[in-house]
Amino acid sequence: MTTFHRPAPPLRPYRPRTTRFPQVSPQATQPAHRVPPDRPLARDLALPLGAVGAALLVTALLLTGETAHTSAVLALFALLTLAVALRTRPALAPVAALVSWMFYDGFVLHQHAELAFHTPDRTSLLILLLTAAVGAGCAAEVRGVRRRG
Template sequence: MAPGRTLGRDLALPLGTVGAALLVTALMLTGGSAPAPVALAAFLLLTVAFSALARPVVVPAVALVSWLFYDGFVLNGHSDLAFRAQDRTSLLMLLLAAAAGACGAAAVRAVRRRSAR
């Protein structure tokens, strides 16, 4: 694997954390006017993108970081974490988004390997 490809895979978690923090900041600057489903959709897209870059072992951590920011700042506010039904549902959705991103990236890598032969 080329060095440039491994660097992106190594930095996916820290960059995902920065991305989630910037997304929360952007949502807070709008005055919290974004509805929770819209914010969740933004976090889902962010999670898919960074999970596609990450090493498979780090993918659950990418989803967990996204959930911590979403649940703590968007859903519950004031950095409070909760485990009500909507909190658990958002965690499940973010984990599924991370799995989808990782599976998509693995499929692309498999196609590239097959076409390189």
């Protein structure tokens, strides 16, 4: 039986193709996404490092038995919150205060990782929130001065 098919196209002689590379401007060789100089890695890692710092502070206080001095411990947590708020984004400063308050309230005031909203709990939350707001405000002002000048 005979099979009918189309005839094969005629063979073309081999000619190597010349590749033309596009001209690249010097601006195109720079990376497309650059991190602004006012946003270092520490600014992005401030909140997680602050949470680790609060956990280590609670651990050190529980191991030494110094949780009875609640006002001094609150001052330590306020300093930690201030340090984190100075380094993090201003929008995340209340989150830093909330994380510090959870560790302070759960492990220093109530010893069994329980959160409550009695008067000392609300007062400590207010103190930590105000500390975070002051830290974020100072950091934003410093960034503004650097940007203008």
